[in-house]
Amino acid sequence: MVKVLRLSAIAAAMCIGAGAAQAQRINVQVDGNPVSFRDTQPQEVRGRVMVPLRGVLEKMGAYVDWDASTRTVVATRGDTNIQLPLGSRTATVNDRAVTLDVPAMSIAGRTMVPLRFVGESLGAYVTWVPSNRTVAISTDGRPIAVAQNRPFRRAAAAMTFNAGTVIPVELDQPLSSRANREGDKFTATLKAGSDDGGLPAGTKIHGVVTAATPASGGKPGIIDVDFNRITFPGSAPRAMQGSLTSLDSGTVERDASGKLIAKSRRGNDRLKWVGVGAGAGAIIAVLTKGNAITNVLLGAGLGYLYNELSNQKVGDVELKAGTDFGVMLDSSLRVRATDLD
Numbered sequence: 001m002v003k004v005l006r007l008s009a010i011a012a013a014m015c016i017g018a019g020a021a022q023a024q025r026i027n028v029q030v031d032g033n034p035v036s037f038r039d040t041q042p043q044e045v046r047g048r049v050m051v052p053l054r055g056v057l058e059k060m061g062a063y064v065d066w067d068a069s070t071r072t073v074v075a076t077r078g079d080t081n082i083q084l085p086l087g088s089r090t091a092t093v094n095d096r097a098v099t100l101d102v103p104a105m106s107i108a109g110r111t112m113v114p115l116r117f118v119g120e121s122l123g124a125y126v127t128w129v130p131s132n133r134t135v136a137i138s139t140d141g142r143p144i145a146v147a148q149n150r151p152f153r154r155a156a157a158a159m160t161f162n163a164g165t166v167i168p169v170e171l172d173q174p175l176s177s178r179a180n181r182e183g184d185k186f187t188a189t190l191k192a193g194s195d196d197g198g199l200p201a202g203t204k205i206h207g208v209v210t211a212a213t214p215a216s217g218g219k220p221g222i223i224d225v226d227f228n229r230i231t232f233p234g235s236a237p238r239a240m241q242g243s244l245t246s247l248d249s250g251t252v253e254r255d256a257s258g259k260l261i262a263k264s265r266r267g268n269d270r271l272k273w274v275g276v277g278a279g280a281g282a283i284i285a286v287l288t289k290g291n292a293i294t295n296v297l298l299g300a301g302l303g304y305l306y307n308e309l310s311n312q313k314v315g316d317v318e319l320k321a322g323t324d325f326g327v328m329l330d331s332s333l334r335v336r337a338t339d340l341d
């Protein structure tokens with residue numbers, strides 16, 4: 001009798017586990033057509049959707065190969081060639097080195113690759129539909145109709161983003177510590193996807209340069225900014241207060257609802273763009289008292305002490321359009337239902 005009860009308990013636990021797994025299932029569509037997976041399913045790893053090597057990429061018209069000697073995934077579509085060494089956070093796109101948040105890896109005996117990075121590198125448009133946990137891919141590179149998200153957003157009625165929430169964005173125009181001046185205005189567009197917290201694609205955040213110091217005498221250039229307005233598609237700009245932050249895993253994490261939030265908000269610490277390193281545009285934490293640099297957060301997600309960068313390139317901050325970063329809300333933001341339509 002005891003054995004029967006134990007078996008029943010195990011069976012019940014397995015059913016519960018299966019139900020939970022089904023509820024968390026991630027779906028993938030390519031040009032509106034669902035992609036099926038035989039065994040290993042798409043999985044979320046540190047905020048990135050990982051998919052089996054074949055299947056999705058081949059539906060996108062890519063040629064996929066595996067170099068066993070170097071343990072490298074090779075994907076080719078048109079004139080684009082991507083190489084992702086297994087376990088390495090450095091990938092190559094047409095001989096250009098790119099740093100990944102999450103590397104290609106082996107899960108349950110299957111080689112898994114980061115879907116958004118590979119898809120966008122191959123010229124596709126990739127977006128996240130939270131209502132049914134679906135990654136939707138458009139192979140022609142054109143944005144997918146926002147209507148896919150509307151039923152979910154209207155049902156949500158309204159949303160509140162608490163202070164400390166981080167909104168991922170991409171710079172709309174270049175910024176330079178030598179060319180820009182205090183008071184210059186600029187915008188950044190929401191990076192639509194699994195990290196957008198449900199905000200509509202096309203949302204723009206307005207920023208203003210509060211200080212721009214060119215490099216001089218061996219000291220790096222600095223750009224300090226604030227963010228004061230947000231514009232939802234089809235709506236007038238609204239007031240908000242936000243600060244510059246990094247998107248690396250040491251700085252942000254997900255809350256229970258899936259939104260990105262800052263791991264810590266330390267008193268008077270403030271992030272600025274500082275012209276150090278090969279990118280000449282690292283985001284650096286600077287104490288307002290004495291302006292002492294305490295920590296560097298590079299786009300690669302690696303943390304360094306400033307004195308460890310003493311031998312690195314020092315120059316002006318030169319940020320290209322498309323540079324990604326985070327905007328941390330300094331106060332809560334109420335998003336109305338009409339903003340989500």
